[in-house]
Amino acid sequence: MVNPILLIAAGLGVAFLLPVIDRAGRVVSRAVHLLTLLFGLIVSLRWLAALTGGAQAAQIITGGWIPPIGINLRFGPLEAALVALANLTAIAAALYLAHHEEQSTVKSLVIQLLLVVGATGLIMTRDLFNTFVFLEISGIGSYALLAFGRERDGLEAGFKYMALGSAASTFFLLGVAFLYKLTGTLNLDDMVGKLSGVTVAGVGTVLLLVMVGLMAELKLFPLNGPAIDIYDAAEPGVNALLVGTTLNALMFTFFKVMALYRGNSWLLAIATVGMTTFVVSNLLAIRQKKVRRMLGYSSSAQMGLMIFLLPFIRTDVVLMSAMALLLLNHTLAKAGLLWLAGIHGGRELDDWRGAFPDSIAMRVSLAALILAIAGLPPFPGFWGKWQALVGLARSTAWPWIIPLLVGSLLELVYYFGWLRRIVEPAGAESRGSLRTAFSEVAGVLLFAGLAIAFGVRLTASVWGGLGNPAILLGIIGLVLVVAQGISQKAQAALSVLAVGWVILRVVQLAHGCPLWDVRGLFLVVALFGALIIAIAGIGMPAGRGSFWGLFLILVGSIVGLLTSDSLLGFFAGWELMTWSSYFLVSQGREGAKPGLLYMLFSGAAGFLILGGLMAAEGAGIDSMAQLGQLSGGTALAAWCLLAAGFAVKVASWGVHIWAPGAYSESPDLFTPFLSGVISKVPVFGLAAVAARISAPAFAAFLGGIEPAHVLAWVGGLTAFGMTLLAVFQEDAKRLLAYSSVGQVGYIVLALAAMTPLGWTAGLWHVVNHLLFKSLLFLAVAGVVYRTGTRRFADMGGLITRMPISFVSVLIGIIALSGVPPLSGFAGKWLLYEALVDRGWLLLTGFMMFASAVAFLYCFRLIHSIFLGQLKREHREIREAPAPLLVSQGLLMVAILALSVRPRLLLEPLQRLVTGIFGQPGLQFASATKITSSLGYFNAAAIMTLVAALFIVLLFFLLFAGPKSRKVGQLDIVYAAEVPPPPEEIHYAWAFYMPYERAFKPILGSTVTAFWSGVKDVTEALADAGRRVYTGDAQTYVLYTLLFILVLAGLGLAG
């Protein structure tokens, strides 16, 4: 094994020789430079392999002196990993920088090497003064590198940066000197022991000096002004290199120095500074219009987060791995993003609209890295954050979770604000194409690839290995995303095969070990829904090129979520689902902005759920099966947080504003899935997660009001409010969007009843809603595809042109409205019986009212599209594509089957609820008659009755009167006038005007006003905060002083 000291030696040696070698040509010097870095990478990786294999960490003693007198270096697994990362970044950075004129000189090469050496030294050394030396090497290297830039702003920023860096080093050196005075040693390990014996009054001040020095170097809030200017002004490639080398090394140094800080007040001070930096930097980043500046804030925030975790590592080793994951994640993502920023060249956020229109690899990398840094799965940052949160939850420091989650949400806001521009359709002004040189983008691709690979590996480890269908679906999806050559229809066909295969596989699995019942039900719902969409996709284009790949990832994540038994697996699937569906929503023509709103609310929901899960984790519970063990206040908190999160995700009244846009603007083929399946996942959460938390635990909540009753009213209000809003929509998909949200409200309400009958109602509706709403959305998708419009006023009379779609919508609305004899009636019947059974009488009445209101929009939907007057331009329109009709046919068959024989589903549901509640909700009196404690109905008898009446009356109509003749479309009674053209007499606009007038008092836009108020306040805060950074060096000095005072107050208090 190579001695690690050689890493430093070789670096230094080559660095000094490079100018000489350069005489032989730039190619040679570059090759040598790269070879040196490669050497470093290989050596450190081999060490890493050996060390993780159980080898002893290397202790290097320099100059033959034994520590503490001599300087010693340590090369353990952490060190090896960090050094490898530094070398890797440096290689990629070198490749990238070679394409940038001012950085392609031999001087630059030398300094790049020096930076790596400095970082390696900082990482390995155990000596404080030695630390200072390497700090200076790194510092000088970075100033020099930044100074190569030719822009005036860059130079000015570089100077300020240098000034701050020097001041920081001075603080550090002063502190070290005093420490030496106090303890008589410079060796870190030695000093820790000796310091505990020192009781001199000034020791706190000394420690403060060291800390301020390091914190200033790490650019924590509010000392990060110059650093952020640097991000904005300097070449991004240089910053990427600094992130991978110096910044990581500094972080590690801080980690090492942490051993000196013993008192709780120190730990609190560090945590406070770290968390403040995290939250404030993220807040300020929201209002940034410049990408690089935003990335700078993000770096500060990430550093803050890691610093925040440092004090807790002492008490919980789990946090160590959290820290490592976060650091890895940050390096990969931030370096990659900085390179991307350099390659793209867009400085303003708005320059990024439809970035990299012709390179899917770059787009995927960009998206993956943004997701990674935003802390979403499957990327390492997610797992890091999870572990950090678990660590916090299990300690007394759990209140820190709240700012951590708030900060993370803010992080989502600006990263997805950026992503919103990127996912917009490419226009003429879209920039960024894959340049000819592969080497420039190699780093980006490498880092993105690494992030994805780590992600897949980590996810697989939670979801039961790479062979898990969920993981495989995800991988196929990833391949499809990248594989741009395959036509959309072929991709859809492949998706059919993939989903079909998963269905078979799940069936096989079910044979071996019985799936947990609720989970099995939702699995069937999800996979059937996915299959339907994929089949329909063979017939019509959907979204953009990466639709099907993302769709498979989405399906995979849902499968993973549903099959995972651990809370972590559930939440990972949840977040995966969130972002993959975000991309799909954004693929609609106008989908970018609604997509952002969707993502933000989903993100907020995610963090609420995370909070709930953390409450459980804090009690030492990490699998769903154990959730029942929760009790007392923890159970209440967990239940409330989870329920609130799921309620946001189902777009309950009050937080529904994301739903209409997301549903209506998402690609037409995706909306059925969004409505039929994705909206059911939070329902699954309620049924499988929240409901497992034992109900008696919070009977005394709010003076006797059950939380479940509150949830029921939330569901009921949603059902009513959304139904009412659906009535007034002028856009077919928007109408169905509101309707979807309302229908899920019924489900929430039914589940909240927590009775066998209520659950039967809720779960029946889950299946039924999937069937009829997918059917409706698919039929509308076909109509939109053919007519090119979603507005009711632009359609009409299509029944003659699209009869099968008409039948689909007809069956859909009958099933929706609950009119017998179709399956919707069973749903309504179950719901009302359940509610009366539960004693929620007023709710029952209002739900009956809501169902009656639903008729209004049902009729409007079918009338405005299919009935009334056919437009002139639609006279030659064709029926929807065949695969779309096949999908609809499957759904119709399913609806009819459930209508004639509700027992097909009700019987399994009875087994299910019996398993949960110990008793069934329904009895089966005869083969077809279904009875509950309150009532009964006989679906087959009603169906027969209707059919018999229908046939008799049809015969009457055909034979009792004269032969009827069909007349032309405009041959109507129009006051004996010749009617005007169909466009003028198709009554479709403002269809329920009197209704709107009647409901005016309660139809205010208070909800929208509230949320835009929230947005305004946040932005105003961020705006005010942004002014902190004046760009003036004097103010920065003032901040430094204030910072020291505050820190002293916090740290010395104990």
Next chain:
Amino acid sequence: MPLATKILWSIVGVFGALAYGLAIGGVIRKVMARIQGRIGPPVWQPYIDLGKNLSLRTATHHGVMSFIAPIFRAAGGIGVFLLVPVVIGVPALENFSFSGDLLMVMYFIFFGSLGMALGAAEAGHPHSPIGISRGLAQMSSYELPFALAVVALAAQAGSFSIREIILAQQGGWLHWNLFANPLAAAAAFLAFLGMNMYAPFNIVGAPQEIPVGPPTEFNSQFLSLLMVGRATFAVAKIVLYMDLFLGGAHSLPEALVKTFLIYFWSIFVGAVFPRFRTEQSIRFFLGWPTLAGIAGVLLVIFSH
């Protein structure tokens, strides 16, 4: 009772309901005429109209949906009638009420309206959808007090079965829900005005505005079927109200008297009021009737 006999009886029942429904229609016209100081048509005029419409020589329709819409309408009316027990204790006159409870009846009511709406809309005349939009709007709003009343009754009787609800009212007229829960009854009887669509709630057909509303384009045998549906549906509604609020009936004459009284509640109101605007009608039902319904439900909650 064997199924064949049952079917035979129900056919008789349906024709009986049709005859009764048409006769009631005739009586209404007579009553309205007398109120206006006219002689009025003979009571059997609706039968003649029905016969006339069936003896026409030509008929027109506008497409499949407009062809089968009257079937929906009539099937809806007859179906609802067949699901409501007319005379309790006489199996022949309890119809098919064993196939579905009160909820089934409530939702079957929509069957005819929905089908009719579809057919009328296909006919392409703008008055049809205007009428339907008014009708649906009004329907949804009177549904609220009616639903609250139904919930109150069901909770009171502990069952959604109409038979059970009737049985719970036995033992003297003070046990009728009309008196046992007067608030719910008030809500339901106000909703009944909307259901029957006489003035002031005749906004669907609104003469002088959208002359006949939805059925503008229907003629000949289609119109006859609509008349059949309307007549049977009217009977089904009043029988349902009798079962829910007036303790059902034990004999046919009793049923006739009770249903006649229920129906004439809306006729007499209709004779003296002018028409509401659509939004006034909606606001009306969401006002006092709804409050009465809520009070009725609360009465049940707090008295049990």
Next chain:
Amino acid sequence: MKTIVDDIRTRFIVEWEHQQREDLRQIGVRPGTVVPLLGWLKLHSPFVQLTHMSAVDWIEEGELQLTYLLTDPVGMRSLMVCTRIDREEATMESVHALWPQAVTYEQEINEMFGICFPGSPRQGVPFILEGWDDMPPMRRDFDTVEHVHAHHPSRPGREHTDPRAYIGRVFGERGFLHDDD
């Protein structure tokens, strides 16, 4: 009333004027004066409303008279602006820019008298006479009886009398409209 007309006289050439009733005054102007005058009246006088527009065929003088009836809705009085245009070259400037409702009057006058209002919408679009292929029926040289005989045959056996002759026979030469009979 008088003051308004005086005011008009200071700005426009008024050819004649006549006080029809206490609240109704007629003034006659040249065709070219009409539109500026009406515009001025609408902007600067209480006569802001165009109540009516009509035409009379003065066949003997080879002229068509156009009358614009303006009303002062506050003072409850009216002003008639009359003008005569040539019968053969019957063209008049449109006032629909001042009063949108003039479009319908102009359409009808166009149909009935054959006066053309260039620029006015719906000129030449049938108003009452769908498919009319004869001369404008309100021109006095249009022979109604001849038209009726050509288009609407009478029922055999029906006798027609010339109204003028009939009235003369029954009421004497002066007709029956005179009160002193």
Next chain:
Amino acid sequence: MESKKLPVLPVSAPPEGSVPHAPLGEGCFLGETQRPKAPKLREALATIKNWFRANSLWVMAYGTGCGSIELRPLTTARFDMERFGLAMRPTPRQSNVLIISGYLAVKSLKRVIRAYEQMPSPKWVVGLGSCTINGGMYWDSYNTINQLDLYLPVDTYIAGCMPRPEALLAGFGYLMEKIKKGEANGWHHYLENLDWYKENQKKVITAWDLPDYNW
């Protein structure tokens, strides 16, 4: 006298945003215009059916001339036509009787024909007042027809200018008797002699933009 043509006028463009009316006739969505066949007059149960028809006459609520003012009193308490089974219907699809109440302008004639043809057979036309018989006092108007029965088959004329409501009721009584006897077959005559009627109609309605038969 030399007839003068209208000056050729520039037709201004329609206001922006308005949809020009669909051309009638072909492509106007009126459907295929089928030439109706006159059914056989003989039918089963004719007596009963005619009794039904006669006792449930639904009148098209449509007024063409000054005579329609005489229709209104029929619904009042004084005359009360409802006692004879007569009722007003606002839609031709459900009406059986069309009353031409007085003079009939050419422009109205076109609408009347359309309404008449939309009524289901058997249907009856009542000519009310002298104008429908021979032009009445408007015989020399440039724009009114003189003989209704050239264009529509009239089953009953009620003479007078104007006839009083009593006369109208008497006319209806006459029509009902005629229907009961099976003699009121104007609708049949119309179908059998459709060409003749159409020719007459097209003679006066020069801007003929209707299909040859509206159902």
